[in-house]
Amino acid sequence: MFRMRITLVLTAAVVASAQSPGGYSVRPLIGSRSRGDGGSATSAVLDGPYGLAQDAAGNIYISESNSGVIRVVRPTRRQFLIKRYAGSGILADGVEGQAALATDLLSPTALVMDPDGSLVFADAGACRIRKVLGNGTIQDLVGTGRCSGASTAGPGGTTTSGAAPPLQTDIGAVGGMVFDSLGRLNFTDATSNLVRRVDTDGQVRSIAGTGTAGFSGDGSTAVVATLRSPQGIAIDNAGNIYIADSSNCRIRRVDAAGNINTVAGNGTCATASASWNGISLGRLNGLAFDSSTNSLLISAAGQKRVIRLALTTPALTTFVGNGTTGAVETATRLQYPIDEPTAMLISGTRVLITDNTAFRVLQVQNDLVTAFAGSWPQLTTYPSASFAHLLRPSGLCVRQDGSMLVMDAGAERIFSFTDPDQLTAFAGVLYPTGYSGGDGGPAIAAQVNQPRRFACASNGDVYFTHGRKIRMINSQGIIQTVLSSVQVTGQSSGVTFSTSLNDPTGIAIDGQGRLVFSEASLNRVIRYDPATRIGTLIAGTGVAGFSGDGAAAIDAQLNSPGDLAFDSNGDLLIADRANGRIRSVSPSGIINTIAGSSRGFSNADISGQSATSIGLGSIEGMTIDASDRIYLTETPRLSVIQPDGRIYVVAGLVSQSDDGVSTYLNGPMNGCDGVAVDGSGRVYLSLAQTGQVMLVLPDGDPGPVPFIRQVGAYSATSFGSRSTLFQGIFQGSLIKIYGTNLANGISQGSVSDLNGGQMPTLVAGTTVSIGGQAAFISYASPGQINVQIPATAPPGNQEITVTTAAGTSQPYAITIAARRVRFTPAAFSPATAGLDQFNVVVPGGVARKAKSLIFASGRAKYGVVDTAVQD
Secondary structure (H helix, E strand, O other), rough: OOOOOOEEEEOOOOOHHHHHOOOOEEEEEOOOOOOOOOOHHHHHHOOEEEEEEEOOOOEEEEEEOOOOOEEEEEOOOOEEEEEEEOOOEEEEOOOOEEEHHHHEEEEEEEEEEEEOEEEEEEHHHHHHHEEOOOOOEEEEOOOOOOOOOOOOOOOOOOOOOOOOHHHHEEEEOEEEEEEEEOOEEEEEOOOOEEEEEOOOOOOOOEEEEOOEEEEEEOOOOHHHHEEEOOOEEEEEEOOOOOEEEHHHHHHEEOOOOOEEEEEEOOOOOOOOOOOOOOOOOOOOOOOOEEEEEEEEEEEEEEHHHEEEEEOHHHHHEEEEEEOOOOOOEEEEHHHHOOOOOEEEEEEEEEEEEEEEOOOOEEEEEOEEEEEEEOOOOOOOEEOOOOOOOOOEEEEEEEEEOOEEEEOOOOOOOEEEEOOOOEEEEOOOOOOOOOOOOOOOOOOHOEEEOOOEEEEOOOOOEEEEEEOOOEEEOOOOOOOEEEEEEEEOOOOOOOOOOOEEEEOEEEEOOOOOOOOEEEEHHOOOEEEEEEOOOEEEOOOOOOOOOOEEEOOHHHHHHHHOOEEEEEEOOOEEEEEEEEHEEEEEEEEOEEEEEEEEOOOOOOOOOOOOOOOOOOOOOOOOOOEOOOOOOOEEEEOOOOEOOOOOEEEEEEEEEEEEEEOOEEEEEEOOOOEEEEEOOOOOEEEEEEEEOOOOEEEEEEOOOOOOOOEEEEEEEEEEOOOOHHHHOOOOOOOOOEEEEEEEEOOOOOOOHHHHHOOOEOOOOEEEEEEEEEEEEEEEEEEOOOOOOEEEOOOOOOOOEEEEEEEEEEOOOOOEEEEEEEOEOOOOOOOOOOOOOOOOOEEEEEEEOEEEEEEEEOOOOOOOOOOOOOOOEEO
8 A cells, every 4th residue: 555654734725726716714613623632531532442551650552443543541649641642533544654643543453562662553444563662653563554355365374384574464454462472473363364473583474274264173283274353362371372263253272382272152153142151152352361360351242241261160251241231330340231342451450441332441340340431422411512522423414493413423323503502412322332223212212323314304304324224303303214125116127126225325305205315335326205115226236336427327337325415407416435426317317427537536636627527535425505516525625516517625635745745725624524505505514533513604604603602701810839819700810711603713822913012802803802891812713712801891790792703792791800910911022032931011010021831832822921919
């Protein structure tokens, strides 16, 4: 796989040709983007916690398989604090040699500490094993980036004699890793059905499996045995290697002589049940050896349990789990409902377990299970939309009443957003993942596994695709399954057939109230009439490919079709995702391409060109407005196709030069997914990788009126040892104001912003009035403003208002204390050019030196001083 080192160049504007007619501005609307870094581990949001490791200092490392990052939990005297350790948060196969925090990762899974004290991790999505060096950079250890298949193990050997250098060895998805007593790295290759080792001579060799999926070989040499998707791996004190032969539902052991045998499981892959026979293990994930008890901990996800295998006896017992899933804060070991256990870590007297789809790392100690890291992303109430935690927002839909529905595919929940700041749960139970349930009852109590896309009807009914179903939530909030199978007519052969839905994705409602939906895995589009309960094939032969333009759509080939929409002529637009095209089907059934070509994703600036002449990547989202402007998303960008057929980048990646320099419009947009547009032409964009929904405003639209949220003004006086003097809001003190639409963009104060020794009162198009006086502003963003209370503001009850081009917010009441703080940050002036130091003017004309707070950006921020006086 070719990988390029990318240098980001953020530009506030680009050449005129790269801007769509009129231009657009982008601001955050929903989602804080925060995952809790810097705070308590139990308050953080973990998206797909998978692997665990612990270093000599007691720091715990957690990989997040869905968000492309590795976090570290560091113990302090009072609590465990979490922060990002590796991964930029952009899902990509980043180049080695960069700082770990700046390196893109795809899907980090298994973790293990190298004997030299550094962290080794598997990036399953990139088919690599990598290492974080002592200097904080990433180094590739094993893998070429070409993912091996189940029948093509690639270099590295499928026999005892086969060997190859690690970086010339194709590997698949690594399920587990462990170092042995000789310092050799042993790992499972689930894709290739092998267990491999980086040997003492630096070569990669297979130590179990032939590369062909199956079950055979017990009692023989391990390299001639067959495995099926091996996952976890562990080594006991005697050097025996244990393998979670996952899809064979067995634990197998390779002894020191290289022979393999089954030590647990009978090959019956049973599912979870209240009564467990101790033999039918079900699907398996990780393994961990507990030397204190000479036992093996097994994450038996198929049984919804962690099982202990005593090696001396041997005997199997339940360690954690009761065979069910559920949402509880704490419970005893045998009563705790665990969902998808992946990795275990024995850490002193406790055992840590990652629960991959329940967003948590669990701690088992003294027979009690509690949370060690992670919190439920599904809350009962959401006090502020801008501060909400979204995992992977996807589908969007604007309803007739002006509200917007938002899917959080990661948390498996649907939200309703009402301007300016109200976010409420609309569907999806407060529960770990699981398949659909709740038909005939309130949607808020139903499970919505794998939600994808919406279609909002004019009568208030909401249709959505998820799992293998299409479901509907009526205006009273009751959920029903509309379709799980369908009888289809309309093929060229005239044959009518019945079929179960398979991967329904995009959905739309035509002018006659019929549902039109795409099935990505079956490469077709079907129309369903609820009145007749008959489906009609609209497009696609069911075979992936690209063909058929200019002829009948039912004879054309599609490739993973996604979003659907109707234009003003009644033509059906299909996001032909994997083909990188938008196809149009006329009312007479003829299909044509209206955007994209065979060229693939274009790294050149596509703005202003004909939409059919440029290359597009996978089209993740698509919608159309009342003027037939088509909005489409690829992962790094949002674009618009104007009615004249020309395409323009609206936000995100504009171009990438040959030397790897990238240019952006309105900033990087990581993980562009769902897109919707309202009646006024405002566009809404979900960013799956950053956990946000953005508001995209056409030129001339100032956006909604500013709104200060409830309990939205706080004292911001962090004055070190003197902070006890400033617990309240006083004349001259600093406050933070939270809300939505508070500014047009983001402006962080610096020395250059001083105006005649005064802080500005107009920042990013925003002014703030406190008690009728203009306040000095040190920072402004759509969600937060930092201001100074005017020194002359009278004490008592006063009002704050925020004004932008869109209008003035409703007043927010504060009480200014009668005590007066006699320093005036507004009178700051640079003491020495280039230094972060100001002269502070206090009553009596005395000038004192004061230091402001330095941020990582290298820019100064006003108001945090170490010199102040008080009446």
